[in-house]
Amino acid sequence: MRSFISMLPIVGNITHWPLGRKRLTMTITKLTEAPTEADLNARLDAAIKHALPWLGSESVRRETKFKVQIGRASVPIKNDSGSHEARADVLLYFGDTPLAVFELKRQDLNLSLNDEKQGLSYAKLLSPSPPLVVITNGADVRILETHTGSPWVPETPSEQALRDLLDNASKVAKGELKEAIHTLMHDSPAVWMAAVREISKSNIEALSGSWEDSLCPFVRGWILPRNATDVIEKQALAGQRVSLLVGAPLSGKSNVLREVCLRTMVSPTMGALYLCAGVGSGIFQTLADALNQALSWPVTPSEARNWLIQISNQNQQKLLVLLDDIDPGDSTSRRELEELLSDTFGQGLFVAIAVHESGSEQLCRSKNMLSQSLIGMKAKVITLTSLSDEEFKSAQDSLAKRHMLFTTGAQYSAEMREPWVIRAVSAHVQARASHLSKEAFASLPPMLSLRLIAEARTRFESPELIRYYQAIASALLADAQDRDRRAPLLLESLHTYVVRRLTLGDYLPSEEINRLVSLGFVRPAIQSDEPVLYVRLPELVASELSKKISKEIAKLLRNGIPEAAELLINAAQHLPLGDIVAAQSVMDCMADTGTFPYDLIVTLLDLKPTERPVQPGTKFGLDFPGVGYVMVDYLEGGKVKFKANGEIITADVSEVDFGAVIENAHPWTILSHLVNRLAATRTDGDGVIVMAPYLIKEIGDSELLLRRPGQTLDSRRAPMHDLQGGAVVCHHAGFLEQITYSTYEYLAYEGRGADALINEVIDLDSPFLLSRVHIALQEITTLSEDHLSQWAVETLETKVGPALAKHIDGVCE
Numbered sequence: 001m002r003s004f005i006s007m008l009p010i011v012g013n014i015t016h017w018p019l020g021r022k023r024l025t026m027t028i029t030k031l032t033e034a035p036t037e038a039d040l041n042a043r044l045d046a047a048i049k050h051a052l053p054w055l056g057s058e059s060v061r062r063e064t065k066f067k068v069q070i071g072r073a074s075v076p077i078k079n080d081s082g083s084h085e086a087r088a089d090v091l092l093y094f095g096d097t098p099l100a101v102f103e104l105k106r107q108d109l110n111l112s113l114n115d116e117k118q119g120l121s122y123a124k125l126l127s128p129s130p131p132l133v134v135i136t137n138g139a140d141v142r143i144l145e146t147h148t149g150s151p152w153v154p155e156t157p158s159e160q161a162l163r164d165l166l167d168n169a170s171k172v173a174k175g176e177l178k179e180a181i182h183t184l185m186h187d188s189p190a191v192w193m194a195a196v197r198e199i200s201k202s203n204i205e206a207l208s209g210s211w212e213d214s215l216c217p218f219v220r221g222w223i224l225p226r227n228a229t230d231v232i233e234k235q236a237l238a239g240q241r242v243s244l245l246v247g248a249p250l251s252g253k254s255n256v257l258r259e260v261c262l263r264t265m266v267s268p269t270m271g272a273l274y275l276c277a278g279v280g281s282g283i284f285q286t287l288a289d290a291l292n293q294a295l296s297w298p299v300t301p302s303e304a305r306n307w308l309i310q311i312s313n314q315n316q317q318k319l320l321v322l323l324d325d326i327d328p329g330d331s332t333s334r335r336e337l338e339e340l341l342s343d344t345f346g347q348g349l350f351v352a353i354a355v356h357e358s359g360s361e362q363l364c365r366s367k368n369m370l371s372q373s374l375i376g377m378k379a380k381v382i383t384l385t386s387l388s389d390e391e392f393k394s395a396q397d398s399l400a401k402r403h404m405l406f407t408t409g410a411q412y413s414a415e416m417r418e419p420w421v422i423r424a425v426s427a428h429v430q431a432r433a434s435h436l437s438k439e440a441f442a443s444l445p446p447m448l449s450l451r452l453i454a455e456a457r458t459r460f461e462s463p464e465l466i467r468y469y470q471a472i473a474s475a476l477l478a479d480a481q482d483r484d485r486r487a488p489l490l491l492e493s494l495h496t497y498v499v500r501r502l503t504l505g506d507y508l509p510s511e512e513i514n515r516l517v518s519l520g521f522v523r524p525a526i527q528s529d530e531p532v533l534y535v536r537l538p539e540l541v542a543s544e545l546s547k548k549i550s551k552e553i554a555k556l557l558r559n560g561i562p563e564a565a566e567l568l569i570n571a572a573q574h575l576p577l578g579d580i581v582a583a584q585s586v587m588d589c590m591a592d593t594g595t596f597p598y599d600l601i602v603t604l605l606d607l608k609p610t611e612r613p614v615q616p617g618t619k620f621g622l623d624f625p626g627v628g629y630v631m632v633d634y635l636e637g638g639k640v641k642f643k644a645n646g647e648i649i650t651a652d653v654s655e656v657d658f659g660a661v662i663e664n665a666h667p668w669t670i671l672s673h674l675v676n677r678l679a680a681t682r683t684d685g686d687g688v689i690v691m692a693p694y695l696i697k698e699i700g701d702s703e704l705l706l707r708r709p710g711q712t713l714d715s716r717r718a719p720m721h722d723l724q725g726g727a728v729v730c731h732h733a734g735f736l737e738q739i740t741y742s743t744y745e746y747l748a749y750e751g752r753g754a755d756a757l758i759n760e761v762i763d764l765d766s767p768f769l770l771s772r773v774h775i776a777l778q779e780i781t782t783l784s785e786d787h788l789s790q791w792a793v794e795t796l797e798t799k800v801g802p803a804l805a806k807h808i809d810g811v812c813e
Contacts, residue, residue, distance in 0.1 A: 043138070044090060047104050051134050051141045054157050055094075062102070063091045068125045070181060070295050075194040077122060089122065091130070100132035101146075107138045116142065117183050120149055124180035181297045186310050189317045193271035196319065199294040200261045200274035207254075207276075211427040212459070214420075214537055215520055217254045222402070224387075224419055225394040226252060229259040231382050236270065236320055236350040240380055241341055243352045246360040247384030248496055249523055249534035252419040253354035256384065257322040260352070264320065272320040282332035283323065283340070284308075308340070312349035323353045328362040329526070337363075338374045353379075356534070358527045386417035395422055403433035403441050408779060409734025409741075410446040412718060414708065415577075421448060424539060428455070440784070446735040448577065450673055453546060453584050456539035466544070468516060471507035472535055473544035475499045478506070480574045486528035487621050488629040495576050497535040504533060542577045542584070549581065550588035557589070557597060565603045565667070572666040579666065579708065579738070583673035601678065601691070607667040609704050613660045668699050668739070669706055675699075675742035676749070692746050693757045699739045700769040703727065706737045721808060728771040731804065735775060744776035748783065752791050762799055767807035774800050 044062065048055075068075050077089050090102040101123045103115055119133040123146040132152060133144045143152045154161040184191040209216030228245060235243050247253045261272040275286050284301035291297045291304060299307070311319050321340070326333055340351055355363065364376030387395060392411055399405070404426055410416045416425075425444050433442035445451070460466065476499050479485065485493070485500075492498055501524070504513055513533070516522045522533040535541055549571055556564035568585065572578035590596060620632040633641040638654045678691040699706070703726020705718055719730040735741045747754050761773050777800060780792035 044102075044104060047136050047138050048092070048102065050138065051102075051136050051143065052157075059094060060099070061093045063093070066091045068122065070125060070184075070191070070195060070297075075184075075191050077190075089119075091126075092134075098126060098128055098130035100130050100134045100143075101126075103133070103135045105135070105137040109137055111135050111137060111140050111142055114187065116144060116149070118187060120144065120146060121180040121183040125184070181295060185295075185297065185307060189314065192311060192319075193317060195291075195295055196271045196273040197261070197265055199290045200272055200322075202294050203274050203276060203290065204258055204261065211423060211430050214424070218258055219423065222398070223259055223262065224252060224255055224391075224422065225398065226256050226259065226384070226391055227388065228256045228382050228384050229263065232256070232260055232320075232352050233263065233270075235380060235382075236318060236352075239347060241347075241350065242375065242379045243350075244360050244363065244375075244379045244381045245352055245354045245384060246357055246381055247354075248492075249356065249498075250418065250420040250536070250538070251384045251386075253384055254324050255419065257324055257352065257354055260320065260322060269316065270318050270320055272322055274322045274324065277323040277326040277333055282330075283336040305336075305339075308349065309345055313346035314348045318348050318350060321349065321351045323351065325523075326353055326355060326359075327524075328355065328359040334363070334375075341374055341378050356523075356525050358525050358532075362526060386414070387419070392417060399426060399444070400441070402430055403436045404429055404444055405441045406444045407446040407735060409736050409775075410444065412733065412736050413447045415448045416446070420538065424452065424455075446741060447738060448580060449738065449741070450580060450584055450587070450677065452539050452577075452580065453543045456537075456543045460537070460540050460543075465521075465540075468508070468512070468521065469537070469540050469544045470548075472497075472499060472504065472522075472541060473548050474507050475504040476535075476541070476545065476575070477548060479503050480570075486530075489528040489530065489532070491621055491629060492527065493576075494574065497538055497541045497576055498527065498532050499535065501531040501533055538576065542581050545571070545575060546581045546584035546588055549585040550592060553585055553589045553597075553600075554593050557593075557600065561599045561603050564597075564600055565607070568604070568670060569607075569666050572670055579669045580673060582666070582670045583677075586670075586674060587677055596678070601671065601674075604667040604671055605695070605698060607664055609665040609668055609702060609706065610663050611660050611704055612663060662704050665704070665706055668702065669708065671695055672699055672706065672738035672742055675739070676745050693754075693760075696739070696743050696746060696757065697760065697764065697769065700743060700772045701764070701766045702739075703768050705729065706739055723767050723807060726768060728768050728808070729775070731771050731774045731778070731808075733775070734779070737772070740772040740775050743772055744779050747773075747776050747792075748780050748788060751788050755795075758795055758799055762803050765803065767804065770800060770804040770807065774804050 044064075048060065048062075052060075066077055068077065090104065091098060092100045092102050101119050103119045105111065105115065115135050116133070119135055123130050123133050129146055131146050133146055135142045135144070144150065145152045185195060186192075204218060205220075207216055208218040208220040211219050211222075232243055232245070245253050245256055257274055261274050264270045264272045273287075273290075275283070275290060277283055277286050281289075282301065284305045287308070288299050288301045288304040291299050291307075308319070308321075311317075323337075326337075328334065337351070337353070339345075340349065353363070360381065364373055364379065365371075366373045366376075389411070396406060396411075399422075406416065415421045425448070429442045429444060436442065460469075476497065479493065479499055483490075489498070489500075499522075501513065508516075513522075517524055517533075520536065522535050525532055525534060549567065552567055553564045556567060568582040571585065572582040575581050586597065586600070614634055616634050616636045618634045621629065629644065631643040633643070635641060635650075638652060638657075640651045640653060642649045642651070672695075675692050675695045678695070705720065705727070707718075718736055719733040720727045721730055729736050729740070735744065747757075750757075758773070761769055774796065777792045777796050781789050781796070783789050783792075
């Protein structure tokens with residue numbers, strides 16, 4: 001039996017990793033592998049003897065492979081014996097001191113000025129710098145001084161003359177160093193590809209942190225594989241000039257660009273350059289800063305532009321420029337981006353831009369908004385939505401390598417298809433999972449719960465940060481009450497924390513909003529023609545929302561229970577993570593007032609969910625990932641009309657296939673989160689009521705699926721069995737509903753102490769309740785605690801299993 005250890009995820013402190021500036025250092029590393037090829041040795045022996053006949057062979061040794069360190073970029077210098085140039089680059093030593101960069105060309109090739117420039121560049125970038133560069137094809141010989149580039153003409157060629165030259169060798173001037181880097185960055189693909197990879201590595205490292213560092217977009221040493229990465233690579237290889245990677249905030253756009261960098265790290269034909277372009281200084285300035293910082297190559301934006309032009313017109317290698325966090329409203333970045341797509345730049349340049357949906361629309365439209373921009377005409381859009389089934393399986397495999405496994409049913413959870421949620425629930429688990437034995441695994445929850453808010457309150461304790469998020473919560477609540485917002489913005493606000501900038505301005509001054517932007521807590525964008533801000537740290541937003549709502553509930557409970565229940569239901573309906581926010585509000589209210597709102601709980605329980613068929617004339621508005629706002633209109637005669645982006649599509653289906661909608665589900669989904677949090681008992685006419693088993697029996701008996709649907713078709717799927725009077729979740733599917741997971745938590749805590757509840761469930765003989773209890777017990781059988789797993793096995797085999805079989809025999813094998 002596989003061992004599982006249940007753990008609760010928490011998240012830690014925020015860490016900032018600033019980019020550091022380092023001075024240029026050049027080192028030589030020996031890479032020679034013995035024995036070298038005999039023919040190369042023979043040619044080199046003959047060429048060295050011919051070029052330096054007065055130098056004793058016992059005084060000279062050579063390295064046929066070496067590398068130079070340009071800033072942080074390590075560039076190997078290898079012999080190009082397979083190329084049309086057939087050049088061998090060798091480093092000669094006089095004793096233990098570097099003497100010369102020795103370039104041996106094919107015998108039938110003439111020596112050129114480019115040969116001299118490359119040899120001098122290598123020599124200047126080595127430390128210590130060899131004083132000579134020797135270029136020969138075996139017949140012609142040129143010996144140049146590294147420092148001046150002039151021919152070396154000693155009065156008497158001898159070993160003593162070499163010793164004098166070594167003693168008097170000057171340090172390379174800064175301007176000459178820049179020229180040396182310039183030469184190799186323009187003329188040597190091996191150099192510029194290694195350099196751009198180093199820049200990407202440095203930029204990514206600056207944005208990387210631990211699992212707990214939520215403001216760092218990257219987890220150091222872990223990545224979530226996405227299908228969009230394949231699409232970007234294929235488009236680049238196919239000759240596409242620009243691709244737009246479009247997705248909602250926290251959908252993982254930055255991680256896709258990072259994955260492109262990692263997958264092309266050793267490619268012989270592609271080098272990926274990752275740049276954060278959202279600082280408002282323009283693309284070429286951002287590139288110039290990166291080249292200066294990573295390579296100590298001080299170039300201007302104009303020089304950086306010219307470098308891109310030359311690289312893009314090379315035939316064999318391709319540069320992938322990956323622009324993250326670009327501001328579509330920045331006129332400089334937009335103008336330079338359109339220039340990158342012009343004929344000035346060649347086919348060796350590919351640009352991928354990560355941008356939000358509204359930003360994509362802005363980039364693809366001309367300034368007058370009446371026609372397509374150059375970007376819109378040339379770009380291919382790659383839409384990044386929630387994880388598909390294939391991507392979720394990749395996430396499972398990746399986490400399993402770190403001894404973490406999702407609890408059964410997570411694949412059907414809408415929340416678990418979001419990258420930020422996977423990271424949040426894995427944050428604390430991974431620290432302990434890394435110390436488990438090979439056979440043991442830490443379990444990840446199948447869905448989000450109140451633990452998310454508890455962990456946020458543990459992690460985020462800065463009074464200043466809390467003050468900012470209190471203001472954001474107030475603005476979100478104000479926006480939620482405004483039903484005049486345009487439909488796309490209103491629908492997006494149901495699953496994403498997005499606030500209108502104008503509304504937040506009522507709670508924070510402009511300079512503090514700008515500070516939130518600069519610190520990365522909010523990201524500005526345009527949605528429905530309005531300036532909006534997308535808020536990071538959703539768990540902290542949910543925490544502050546619940547605090548504010550709890551205070552309103554406390555006021556309403558003094559006057560009327562129905563009004564308090566209505567407030568909770570509205571919060572659950574109109575806020576992201578609404579059921580969790582509403583449930584936490586009840587807990588906060590209890591903590592603040594010191595009272596148990598029994599009447600509120602009963603009122604919510606009395607609001608039983610119902611189902612009604614969709615009738616002709618019904619209209620729905622949907623925020624569909626990858627499409628945007630979709631209006632669905634059900635017509636007479638079994639027709640359904642879909643309207644999106646100005647296009648109308650009509651489908652013919654029967655009215656029977658219109659389906660049904662579940663209404664009033666939120667009261668029970670709120671209570672599902674509270675099952676194990678309401679420890680109180682209540683005495684009424686029927687005796688003492690213990691809340692947890694009472695709620696499990698009442699809510700667990702529902703014939704309807706009690707969960708919030710996801711944004712993707714994959715997460716909307718639910719394996720169900722139709723029975724008389726309703727439908728049950730397949731007992732092999734795992735946890736799809738919070739009430740079932742809360743039942744699992746209760747039974748796992750009580751163990752044999754829950755036998756009385758099990759017996760009541762058997763007596764009630766409800767297939768819906770039995771199915772939920774069966775799923776909970778199945779999970780307990782996998783736990784490492786033997787006394788629990790053994791009890792669960794016995795209970796399934798002797799009680800719950802046979803009782804459920806009477807209802808589902810012939811329905812589910």
